[in-house]
Amino acid sequence: MSRKSKSKNVTSIAIKINSIFVRKLFVNFLILDIFLILILIGLWCIEGEMNFYGELIPNAQRSFNFYPIETSNYTVIWDNGMTMVNEASTLIYSLKKIIIAVGIVEGLFLLDEIIFGTSKTRKVLRPLNEIAETANRLSNIDFDEQKFQSLEDAISKISPVTSDERIHIGDSELQGLEDAINKLLDRMRDSYRQQARFVSDASHELRTPISVIQGYANMLDRWGKDDESVLEESIEAIKSESENMKNLVEQLLFLARGINGKTQLTINEFSLNDMMNEVLEESKMIDRNHIYSYINLEKINIYGDMGLLKQTARILVENASKYTADGENIILRTGINDKGEPYFSVQDNGIGIDEEDVPHIFERFFRADTARVRKNGGTGLGLSIAKWIIDNHKGYFSVLSRKEIGTRITVFLPQKL
Ligand code: ADP
Numbered sequence: 001m002s003r004k005s006k007s008k009n010v011t012s013i014a015i016k017i018n019s020i021f022v023r024k025l026f027v028n029f030l031i032l033d034i035f036l037i038l039i040l041i042g043l044w045c046i047e048g049e050m051n052f053y054g055e056l057i058p059n060a061q062r063s064f065n066f067y068p069i070e071t072s073n074y075t076v077i078w079d080n081g082m083t084m085v086n087e088a089s090t091l092i093y094s095l096k097k098i099i100i101a102v103g104i105v106e107g108l109f110l111l112d113e114i115i116f117g118t119s120k121t122r123k124v125l126r127p128l129n130e131i132a133e134t135a136n137r138l139s140n141i142d143f144d145e146q147k148f149q150s151l152e153d154a155i156s157k158i159s160p161v162t163s164d165e166r167i168h169i170g171d172s173e174l175q176g177l178e179d180a181i182n183k184l185l186d187r188m189r190d191s192y193r194q195q196a197r198f199v200s201d202a203s204h205e206l207r208t209p210i211s212v213i214q215g216y217a218n219m220l221d222r223w224g225k226d227d228e229s230v231l232e233e234s235i236e237a238i239k240s241e242s243e244n245m246k247n248l249v250e251q252l253l254f255l256a257r258g259i260n261g262k263t264q265l266t267i268n269e270f271s272l273n274d275m276m277n278e279v280l281e282e283s284k285m286i287d288r289n290h291i292y293s294y295i296n297l298e299k300i301n302i303y304g305d306m307g308l309l310k311q312t313a314r315i316l317v318e319n320a321s322k323y324t325a326d327g328e329n330i331i332l333r334t335g336i337n338d339k340g341e342p343y344f345s346v347q348d349n350g351i352g353i354d355e356e357d358v359p360h361i362f363e364r365f366f367r368a369d370t371a372r373v374r375k376n377g378g379t380g381l382g383l384s385i386a387k388w389i390i391d392n393h394k395g396y397f398s399v400l401s402r403k404e405i406g407t408r409i410t411v412f413l414p415q416k417l
Pocket residue numbers: 315319320322323348350351352353361362366367368369373377378379380381382383384407
């Protein structure tokens with residue numbers, strides 16, 4: 001059905017609704033007028049009796065002669081024989097005037113409804129019209145194979161990974177479908193870009209240890225057989241670089257599995273205090289250059305993947321130790337904040353993080369550009385792994401850091417996962 005005939009349909013419905021309304025309004029006015037006349041006559045009669053007799057006696061013979069108007073009267077004969085005859089022509093003429101005035105006002109109302117009522121009703125019905133039109137458009141789409149063919153052609157021409165091209169076939173009826181496909185394309189490209197960046201970052205990072213190992217292997221090949229010191233230096237360097245590479249590969253694998261949704265969380269209830277105590281004991285054993293302490297305010301049980309949350313705490317402790325001078329304090333804490341969220345934190349009084357670097361520390365491969373970070377820095381993946389873990393626990397981080405004063409990184413977890 002065409003747009004025109006659709007709106008014609010709605011107009012005829014509006015006319016019908018309006019004529020019902022006008023008829024009802026007319027009947028209501030009529031009833032109102034009759035009541036008005038009766039009330040006015042009643043009041044006039046009562047007033048006449050009161051003036052004549054002094055009070056209103058129910059038992060009396062009453063009659064009202066309306067016609068002819070000139071001799072019309074109201075007659076009352078009481079039981080004691082008293083009789084009142086009030087001429088009523090003045091009343092009837094006044095009533096006539098009142099009724100004409102009221103009638104004109106009512107007539108104007110009716111006229112307004114007759115003339116403008118239909119368009120007002122049409123306005124009210126407009127949403128119905130739109131629904132009808134949309135339904136009509138949708139049902140027509142099914143049969144319009146030509147349009148689908150052009151949509152299919154447009155899709156097949158687009159590469160979901162390379163260009164930023166979008167589908168545009170310029171058909172308003174297929175706009176919704178077009179938008180949905182374009183959104184899907186955007187999401188696919190986003191995830192493709194993420195994967196591509198990951199692969200390129202990873203291969204870039206792996207290139208350094210590989211070239212270092214290659215360099216030392218070449219050196220060994222040339223001079224190592226005869227020179228004891230070259231031999232020792234090369235073996236030491238190869239060992240340390242391959243250790244670095246092993247760590248890097250392990251971290252990359254963790255992140256890659258995370259991105260692909262292959263790392264599953266095993267959620268259990270466990271004691272956050274016990275977990276932090278274990279991290280404390282391990283850290284004391286591995287790192288004898290710092291003074292570790294644990295401020296344990298209350299007993300807290302949380303829901304989460306204990307292995308992964310422990311890994312997060314370890315990452316924070318490792319960073320604190322890397323970026324804090326020997327002999328300094330590293331403080332672990334657990335508690336519950338005023339919102340009821342359990343937390344754990346690691347605080348150091350080390351080199352601190354530049355204010356402008358703080359927003360970036362959770363990015364992959366980010367390392368602050370300071371001498372100490374260059375010397376001690378790891379892969380730049382620790383905190384991105386920690387972030388992945390905490391995001392997947394629906395938790396969040398808070399970072400408090402001042403240059404040369406220290407850093408406190410806190411992990412907040414939801415009350416219940
Ligand atoms: P890295 O392996 O380099 O430590 P991370 O992802 O764990 O990588 O941390 C990213 C960067 O954040 C670090 O290189 C460092 O610049 C900064 N950073 C993290 N923790 C601290 C800290 N406790 N004190 C100072 N800087 C830190």
